[in-house]
Amino acid sequence: MTIVGLGLPRRLVEFTVDGEAVRVxxxxxxxxxxxxxxxxxxxxxxxxTLEPANACRVCMVEVEGSRTLVPSCSRKAExxxxxxxxxxxxxxxxxxxxxxxxxxxxxxxxxxVAGWMAECGAEPERFGPPAPASDDRDxxxxxxxxxPDGLTAATVRQPVKVDNELYxxxxxxxxxxxxxxxxxxxxxxxxxxxxxxxxxFDARISTEFANPLPDxxxxxxxxxxxxxxxxxxxxxxxxxxxxxxxxxxSRQTATTxxxxxxxxxxxxxxHVQDNEIVKVTSPHESSVxxxxxxIKGRFGWQHVQNR
Amino acid sequence: MDLRFLNAEPTDAERHAVDALGxxxxxxxxxxxxxxxxRVGWISQGALNHICRRLNVPPAEAYGVASFYALFSLxxxxxxxxxxxxxxxxxxxxxxxxxxxFDAAGIGWHRSPCLGVCERAPAALAFEAGDPAEGRxxxxxxxxxxxxxxxxxxxxxxxxxxxxxxxxxxLRRVGVVEPESLDAYRAAGGYAALRNALLLGPAGVIRExxxxxxxxxxxxxxxxxxxxDAAARQPERTRYLVCNADESEPGTFKDRVLIEGxxxxxxxxxxxAAFAIGAQKGYVYxxxxxxxxxxxxxxxxxxxxxxxxxxxxxMGRQGFSFDIEIRRGAGAYICGEExxxxxxxxxxxxxxxxxxxFPVEKGLFGKPTVVNNVETLVNIPLILTEGCEAYRRIxxxxxxxxxxxxxxxxxxxxxxxxxxxGTTLGELLELAGGVPEGRELRAVLLGGAAGGFVRPDETTxxxxxEDARAAGATLGxxxxxxxxxxxxxxxxxxxxAAFFRDESCGQCVPCRIGTVRQEEALHRIVGGRKLGTxxxxxxxxxxxxxxxxxxSICGLGQTAWNAIESAIDRLGALEExx
Numbered sequence: 059m060t061i062v063g064l065g066l067p068r069r070l071v072e073f074t075v076d077g078e079a080v081r082v083x084x085x086x087x088x089x090x091x092x093x094x095x096x097x098x099x100x101x102x103x104x105x106x107t108l109e110p111a112n113a114c115r116v117c118m119v120e121v122e123g124s125r126t127l128v129p130s131c132s133r134k135a136e137x138x139x140x141x142x143x144x145x146x147x148x149x150x151x152x153x154x155x156x157x158x159x160x161x162x163x164x165x166x167x168x169x170x171v172a173g174w175m176a177e178c179g180a181e182p183e184r185f186g187p188p189a190p191a192s193d194d195r196d197x198x199x200x201x202x203x204x205x206p207d208g209l210t211a212a213t214v215r216q217p218v219k220v221d222n223e224l225y226x227x228x229x230x231x232x233x234x235x236x237x238x239x240x241x242x243x244x245x246x247x248x249x250x251x252x253x254x255x256x257x258x259f260d261a262r263i264s265t266e267f268a269n270p271l272p273d274x275x276x277x278x279x280x281x282x283x284x285x286x287x288x289x290x291x292x293x294x295x296x297x298x299x300x301x302x303x304x305x306x307x308s309r310q311t312a313t314t315x316x317x318x319x320x321x322x323x324x325x326x327x328x329h330v331q332d333n334e335i336v337k338v339t340s341p342h343e344s345s346v347x348x349x350x351x352x353i354k355g356r357f358g359w360q361h362v363q364n365r
Numbered sequence: 366m367d368l369r370f371l372n373a374e375p376t377d378a379e380r381h382a383v384d385a386l387g388x389x390x391x392x393x394x395x396x397x398x399x400x401x402x403x404r405v406g407w408i409s410q411g412a413l414n415h416i417c418r419r420l421n422v423p424p425a426e427a428y429g430v431a432s433f434y435a436l437f438s439l440x441x442x443x444x445x446x447x448x449x450x451x452x453x454x455x456x457x458x459x460x461x462x463x464x465x466x467f468d469a470a471g472i473g474w475h476r477s478p479c480l481g482v483c484e485r486a487p488a489a490l491a492f493e494a495g496d497p498a499e500g501r502x503x504x505x506x507x508x509x510x511x512x513x514x515x516x517x518x519x520x521x522x523x524x525x526x527x528x529x530x531x532x533x534x535x536l537r538r539v540g541v542v543e544p545e546s547l548d549a550y551r552a553a554g555g556y557a558a559l560r561n562a563l564l565l566g567p568a569g570v571i572r573e574x575x576x577x578x579x580x581x582x583x584x585x586x587x588x589x590x591x592x593x594d595a596a597a598r599q600p601e602r603t604r605y606l607v608c609n610a611d612e613s614e615p616g617t618f619k620d621r622v623l624i625e626g627x628x629x630x631x632x633x634x635x636x637x638a639a640f641a642i643g644a645q646k647g648y649v650y651x652x653x654x655x656x657x658x659x660x661x662x663x664x665x666x667x668x669x670x671x672x673x674x675x676x677x678x679x680m681g682r683q684g685f686s687f688d689i690e691i692r693r694g695a696g697a698y699i700c701g702e703e704x705x706x707x708x709x710x711x712x713x714x715x716x717x718x719x720x721x722x723f724p725v726e727k728g729l730f731g732k733p734t735v736v737n738n739v740e741t742l743v744n745i746p747l748i749l750t751e752g753c754e755a756y757r758r759i760x761x762x763x764x765x766x767x768x769x770x771x772x773x774x775x776x777x778x779x780x781x782x783x784x785x786x787g788t789t790l791g792e793l794l795e796l797a798g799g800v801p802e803g804r805e806l807r808a809v810l811l812g813g814a815a816g817g818f819v820r821p822d823e824t825t826x827x828x829x830x831e832d833a834r835a836a837g838a839t840l841g842x843x844x845x846x847x848x849x850x851x852x853x854x855x856x857x858x859x860x861x862a863a864f865f866r867d868e869s870c871g872q873c874v875p876c877r878i879g880t881v882r883q884e885e886a887l888h889r890i891v892g893g894r895k896l897g898t899x900x901x902x903x904x905x906x907x908x909x910x911x912x913x914x915x916x917s918i919c920g921l922g923q924t925a926w927n928a929i930e931s932a933i934d935r936l937g938a939l940e941e942x943x
Binding site: 112113114115116118126127129132147150151154155158159161162183184185186187197199200201202203205206207208209211212233234243249250251252253254255256257258259260261264265266267269274275 | 368369371410413423424425426427428429432433434435438439440475476478696697714719863866867868869870871872873874875877878879880881882884885886887888889892894896897898900905908909911912914915916917918923
């Protein structure tokens with residue numbers, strides 16, 4: 059049985075989205091309202107278990123009376139608000155934002171993004187061929203950069219960070235949505251092993267002084283991997299299988315069960331390929347875990363396979 | 366919090382520098398990073414770790430904060446660091462010759478965004494770590510002088526071209542009245558306004574300020590009285606006043622001149638503002654590149670406190686307590702954004718917050734906060750001594766009061782000028798002596814890098830908020846940067862684009878990546894290069910610019926395309942090359 063917290067009764071807020079009247083409980087965001095009305099607004103930095111980070115700007119909508127577009131993921135619905143999700147401005151914004159991301163970042167493992175890009179006609183390659191990977195991103199100083207010639211498009215391509223046996227950081231795929239930082243920090247784990255460091259285009263997720271993870275405060279709960287929307291963070295097993303070309307989601311099953319390590323009763327979802335556990339996640343809607351686990355639940359399953 | 370710290374110890378010097386600050390919490394992070402950087406010139410793992418232990422801050426987060434600011438180094442470096450301004454005004458006044466001279470002399474230097482001394486361009490600023498640390502400015506920096514020891518660099522006393530002239534209000538004491546002396550300030554009319562304010566009461570002060578029509582001078586032109594009133598109406602009793610002195614818009618130096626030349630006026634103005642809105646504590650967020658303004662203001666605050674003009678029961682008014690703390694920025698233009706400034710003071714990365722909620726509801730430390738620019742505040746004593754009626758008669762009906770403009774670039778007498786709103790651009794350029802002999806005016810950058818260009822045939826434009834808006838321009842922070850027919854406009858635009866790329870905080874995609882693509886496209890256009898795709902780079906710039914304007918979180922990204930767009934549309938720049 060799932061116990062749902064009902065909270066205090068909330069007043070309804072009435073406003074219009076694309077000409078249709080909608081009513082949502084007070085405190086709902088425009089995105090909530092759109093979802094309830096069956097409108098599909100793409101999001102990247104929005105996390106269902108996290109506070110909105112407002113960073114990716116993919117979910118922008120037009121609100122009458124507002125000089126700029128507004129992020130639907132975080133703007134609360136107000137009575138009488140007039141919202142439009144499909145206008146020339148929102149379409150241009152979505153297209154260019156996706157193009158900018160695609161031109162700087164490897165989005166090959168980001169779910170859904172290819173479809174959105176095709177839909178809005180995004181052409182990241184119009185900014186020029188991607189600049190090659192660089193290995194100095196952790197050392198870049200704020201407020202200065204190498205003068206470009208414009209013939210290639212700067213990217214965040216860089217070598218993959220493999221410094222432990224549990225998970226891998228491929229920041230060439232990172233869109234800097236802050237989800238991993240928030241999950242590691244005060245929103246869930248309170249470990250504070252990682253942060254946004256640097257500034258501007260050279261901003262990056264980092265430990266202190268970019269020290270390797272084993273020297274950092276990381277406790278390997280893997281909650282950062284759980285919330286990563288792009289595959290920049292992935293389990294080592296998944297990373298190795300992808301490298302070897304043997305990762306195949308079509309051959310995987312997902313089974314949700316209860317973790318046996320302690321009495322908390324966390325929900326685990328075991329992803330199994332070829333009769334082998336290849337990754338462990340946790341359902342975000344679980345009232346026990348909200349998608350979070352500890353190192354044992356997340357990574358302590360090898361013994362199952364010792365036959 | 367049960368935090369995990371590093372296995373690294375500070376040196377004695379690092380430890381002493383941090384410990385001298387006393388006990389503290391997260392909001393002491395920026396001062397602590399400054400303390401170490403000032404003492405040894407850079408921040409080591411041991412020093413950062415010590416700061417984190419004392420303030421109970423996770424090391425990763427402290428690293429994230431330290432690596433946000435250009436004036437800090439997280440790698441070992443020599444105690445002396447020279448910053449050479451290669452920004453807009455210095456660029457057109459020979460900054461390249463200065464950097465070449467440094468290179469020829471084998472002296473290491475950093476390329477710096479605008480150092481805010483455009484009236485004496487080109488400028489170089491040397492920081493020397495030690496106990497105490499020193500910051501010295503050389504302006505104008507000549508290739509022959511820069512190779513001298515920075516300890517022998519001597520800064521000219523603060524001055525304005527109209528010094529001591531009739532009719533000055535905001536600048537009347539600058540260069541005339543001793544900036545270190547409270548007695549001299551009082552003899553020149555100081556603290557009469559606070560006395561009047563105490564008689565009027567908080568609501569009366571807000572009414573006067575509202576009726577004066579004063580609008581913010583930092584660039585956004587929001588009515589000051591309305592802002593104060595909104596904060597004063599909040600049920601929450603803990604309120605803050607923040608003076609935004611993070612003047613970093615290229616071509617802007619008026620706030621520095623005000624602080625260096627008339628610091629007590631700012632202290633008095635802040636005290637009046639605090640009285641009106643019911644704030645017990647005020648911060649001056651002063652940009653880190655202003656060592657002399659720091660010294661002058663620190664002295665003014667200390668003296669005012671000693672003499673009962675700050676602290677408890679100010680001017681004998683029972684129950685009216687207010688004090689001011691200076692926060693030094695550390696090289697980040699974005700921290701002048703009104704919500705980024707809160708994060709910076711609180712010890713977080715200077716990333717703007719999402720609005721709403723607005724600062725008057727939830728600002729610094731989550732409390733109602735008024736953020737006012739230095740020049741805005743310095744208008745307050747005028748309103749309270751002259752009365753709002755008299756104040757309203759200055760300027761035009763909708764843009765009231767005197768206004769400071771920062772004249773720089775190719776003009777004969779650069780400097781801060783005070784004129785009533787409504788003075789035309791041409792009259793202002795005339796005051797500054799116009800372009801040098803034998804040259805022709807090519808364009809004026811009005812309002813700063815986030816502003817826009819106007820043509821020589823538009824100099825009849827009356828400088829008011831409404832006329833500027835109607836003309837599709839902005840007065841911004843009061844920048845009037847003249848370019849003559851010999852100026853390299855393409856290079857100038859590329860520099861503006863580089864500035865926004867460097868100063869973007871990186872939080873949102875349109876600004877973080879858009880400013881990079883804008884700079885790249887400009888380099889192609891100015892350099893006459895084409896991509897293999899053969900795409901139209903002007904069209905590309907327009908699309909990226911539009912999306913930066915529409916979808917960036919804050920004013921930086923929203924305005925990063927303004928000047929370049931106006932150069933294309935108003936000056937017809939770039940077209941002949943593409």
